[in-house]
Amino acid sequence: MPNTVERKKIALCGIILGLYIKKKKQARVHRRVWCKDWLRKRGELGSHATIYRELHDKPEDGFIQYMRMDVNSFHTLLGKVEPYITKQDTHLRQSICAEARLEATLRFLASGCSYTALQYSTRISKQSLSLIIPETCKAIYTALRDDYLKTPTTPEEWMTVAHGFQRRWNFPNCLGAIDGKHVSIRAPRDSGSYFYNYKGNHSIVLLAICDANCEFIYADIGTNGRVSDGGVWDKCSVSSLIQNNTVGLPEDAILGSSSLPFPYVFVADDAFPLQRHIMKPFSHRSQDTRERIFSYRLSRARRTVENAFGILANRFRVFHSPIDLPPSKIEYIVLACTSLHNFLIRDHVRHYTPEGSLDVEDLSVGQIIPGTWRQTPELPGTQRVIYNDMADGKSVREQFMDYFNGEGAVSWQHLYIGEEG
Known part of the structure; x- marks a missing residue:
């Protein structure tokens, strides 16, 4: 039989266990309804x-x-x-x-x-x-x-896009404007610096191509924010199709009275590589007049994707703060917004992009009037990494520069580079 000390220990353990069970019963919440x-x-x-x-x-x-x-x-x-x-x-x-x-x-x-x-x-x-x-x-x-949100797949569909850029932005043989946007997120647990970008926050990248009407014709979302726009482009499906010549691009075409055919190209900024089918501006350092005219004409066409991103973030404010969801769910949120953007800008433009929403040019004085979307800071920004030029891309850029300074010139272009025509 247990001695006195052991009996006291057993009794004390019983008391403690009893108090613990009583406390647990008091703390237990009894659900009585499906919801509040x-x-x-x-x-x-x-x-x-x-x-x-x-x-x-x-x-x-x-x-x-x-x-x-x-x-x-x-x-x-x-x-x-x-x-x-x-x-x-x-x-x-x-x-x-x-x-x-x-x-x-x-x-x-x-x-x-x-x-x-x-x-x-x-x-x-x-x-x-x-x-x-x-x-x-x-x-x-x-x-x-x-x-x-359908990406062109035939020469005829790409030609429709090119006609839009020629008609609205005076840039021939242009198949779209490319840019990337960082979508701010809450870093997933145990992700470390995988999504950490140069702006000091965590993001995934939306890479998009826009047509002349500021509609998205291609969207790639999900690459971690550490990767630059050029790196995202190298990994995306359209880039691979262009490299393999399976995306259905039209054949090179003669412009005006030129003797050499011009390839069809996409316009981009310094974050992307210069290639045969990707045109970007000359370096801002020591541009001469001819180079400045080319850079102006290119930026004029590329402004469509800037306006598309600006309107997207201005109308759908979910882009203005870190999205606290898993990246797989955020991808569908972004794709839904890009689809809604096209749906509204195509069929319901009067309410979605009223007059003054987008950037416009005052051709009489050579001034760009910013759209109202620029009045609200956009979060987060876009990474800018300058790539080395590729030889084939440089020769194509020279072709377009000669064209824009010759037969393809427009009357107001000198106003926008600060020189009289």
């Missing part, structure tokens, strides 16, 4: 329980500012994505309708607010929003990509 009362009222009151319904019924009060599109655009978009996001009701509870899912997603893209803040205006819990928003972004991209 104020969230359940979304189902009781219907869609009128959200600010969205009030603005929908009186759109002049701010529906466009709230959703970044007018009511007609919203319902057109809803018709396209509804088959992808509609859920079945169960005998336990009613599903969240497609309209509410799209409303919450567009509000997240437009404001960039957290799921915690968004749940109060939508009456959808943050746990549900964390599933709904990435899923709906993927659905938006899936529903729109074939019609609104």
Whole structure:
């Protein structure tokens, strides 16, 4: 039998165990409802329980500012994505309708607010929003990509893009403007400096090609922010297709009375390599008049992608703060925004890019009037790394320089380089 000391130890252990069990029972929370009362009222009151319904019924009060599109655009978009996001009701509870899912997603893209803040205006819990928003972004991209984010694949389709640049920006044989944008993110756990960029934050890179109307015709997203724009270009699918001559580019064409054919090219900035199909400006150091004219004409065409990124970030404020989601989900958020950008700028331009939104030129005085999107700082910036010129690219650039200083000159180009014509 245990002695007195041992009996006291056993008794003390019993008391301690009893107190621990009592404390655990007191701390235990008994769930009595599916969700909190104020969230359940979304189902009781219907869609009128959200600010969205009030603005929908009186759109002049701010529906466009709230959703970044007018009511007609919203319902057109809803018709396209509804088959992808509609859920079945169960005998336990009613599903969240497609309209509410799209409303919450567009509000997240437009404001960039957290799921915690968004749940109060939508009456959808943050746990549900964390599933709904990435899923709906993927659905938006899936529903729109074939019609609104299609990359040309035939010479005829590329020629349509080139005609746009010739008509609007006086740059012949141009197939698009290339640039990269860093999308700021919260670094994933244990990622170290993998996503750390030169701006001092963490990001993934959106590499895009735009046409003459500031629409995206190609988007590549997901490369870690440590990689420069030129490095992203080397890895992307379009670059590989161009190198292998399988992207369907048109054959070289004679311009005017020139004797040599000109290749079709993309325009870019100093972050990209100079190649036969990629033109970038001359170095800013000690440019002569002919080089300055070429650089002006190139920057005039390349401004389309700058404006596209500017409008994208200005309309969808999710780009203005680090996105606290896994990179795989962020990719669909970015692709959804680029698809929506094309959808709105093509079919609903009056509300999406009203007069004054984009950069314009005053040809009478040789001055660029900045678009309103430039009034808001864009976060984050774009890396600029200068690459060494390649011989073939240099000869093509010389061809275009001769053309722009000769037969292809426009009357106002000397005004923009600070010299009289």
